Amino acid sequence: MRNELLKLIEKNSKIDIADLAKMLGVSEVDIANELSALEKEGIICGYLTLIDWEKTSVEKVTGLIEVRVTPQRGKGFDRIAERIYNYPEVKSVYLISGAYDLLVTLEEDTLKEIASFVSDKLSTIDEVISTATHFILKKYKDHGTIFGNISKDEREAFTL
Amino acid sequence: MKSVLSKKVLDIKPSGIRKFFDLVAEKKDVISLGVGEPDFDTPWHIREEGIYAFEKGRTFYTSNSGLKELRIEICNYLKRKFNLNYDALTETLVTVGGSEAIDLAMRALIDEGDEVIIPEPCYVSYKPCAILANAKVVTINLKVDNNFKLTADELKEAITDKTKILVLPFPNNPTGAILEEKDLQEIAKVCIDNDIYVITDEIYAELTYSGKHHSIAEVSGMKDRTIYINGFSKAFAMTGWRLGYACANSEIIKQMTKIHQFAIMCAPTISQYAAIEALKNGDKDIEVMRTAYNERRRFLMKSFDEMGLPCFEPYGAFYVFPCIKKYGMSSEEFAMKFLEEENVAVVPGSAFGDSGEGFLRISYAYSIENLKVAVEKLRKFVSKL
Missing domain, CATH: 3.90.1150.10 (Aspartate Aminotransferase, domain 1)
Structure with missing residues (x-):
């Protein structure tokens, strides 16, 4: 039940406990208990809302920054990652295999702010060897959801 | 006039x-x-394969029986999923949806006056197809008390010396009923004892919720008297592609292919290419x-x-x-x-x-x-x- 529950709420964190209980064939109490256990265990880390900011008046710039670093003895990449992810404007940090080491996403109001984060904060960390910054021009799909895609049921009302 | x-x-x-x-x-x-x-x-990877087939200009007829590669994949799939053994070249026919296969099976097997047993409630096309093939339809009214399963006793009661075919539509539209292995064995015994052929419409075979689906074709002694019908519509959400298939012994498939050849020529080519992808990577x-x-x-x-x-x-x-x-x-x-x-x-x-x-x-x-x-x-x- 646990994995099926996780898959359901990963797609829709707003879904009612009562509906989840019916869909999974268990009681509402079971669902509530399982959810709080999952929260305590740190498996559910948060409940977010997916927003297409482009449709609002809010200006946002998202940068993807490839970072090459020198790993530290004993700590590997973890400590450097920590120094980066502690900045609240950093939205995500991934350790990546291949041509570079860390992929950092950054969200700011202006391009300038991203530029200054990279030059003043990121590049100045001792272990950082180089950075390459990309700006997101348009989000087509995020978290498995296609933006601007409101699907309509085009099936016939009846088929036997 | x-x-x-x-x-x-x-x-x-x-x-x-x-x-x-x-x-x-x-x-x-x-x-x-x-x-x-x-x-x-x-699923997109299947649609994408269809688009690719268009791009490659794969817009010709296929052989009457369907693309060889598709028939091989169908047989691999039936073996893998349902433990059914059919020969791709002689025992498999690709059709325009499961519905065409139903029509072909009736026309290939029925002579005027043969009786076809149809358990109801069921999908609406069996009866007209049987009538168009000049059969006499004998209906079995399934009961909610049996969870809308067909029982061996109900079948026995409906049999006469003219009975030729039993239509077995499970998992069932409209009831959602399924038959379990034990039910199938009992029905199979009656069919063998009375020399009855079975048209089994297993278009919903992938959609069962209480364990693995079983086919009557799997029961010992039944393969040669079963016309197995399945398709891509329900399992792979491919209704509009109009693609299904029938498997049976080579003598029956040969005659069904003859009708198919004259009435249809072949199933849609683009759909056949997409279906290969569905079977290979659609689990x-x-x-x-x-x-x-x-x-x-x-x-x-x-x-x-x-x-x-x-x-x-x-x-x-x-x-x-x-x-x-x-x-x-x-x-x-x-x-x-x-x-x-x-x-x-x-x-x-x-x-x-x-x-x-x-x-x-x-x-x-x-x-x-x-x-x-x-x-x-x-x-x-x-x-x-």
């Missing part, structure tokens, strides 16, 4: 609830629970869809239970078949009133045979959000009855 139209065709009645369907078509913003096809889009898609259907099935069953609407628990297809007899209305009256008052469309069980009277077919090929709205309307509706 000569009659323009064939008497046989004129005698086949259009669906008795046409009136009801027309009414739904007129209404606006109807919430429909009436469809018999998946709400999922065909995960099926799993995702089945899980979603099962969640919806449980959701509906629990909701009916809460509103006091009796419904046997179906373990197959994507339909539930609640009983509305206690409200003192016919299926059609209930469906009509529900449509008028709450703007929700369901299919009266009587559309699928007399034994469907007193029941409704409710499809759960809809999102949970949709079902939730519809269920709330149903709850409101029955609470006033």
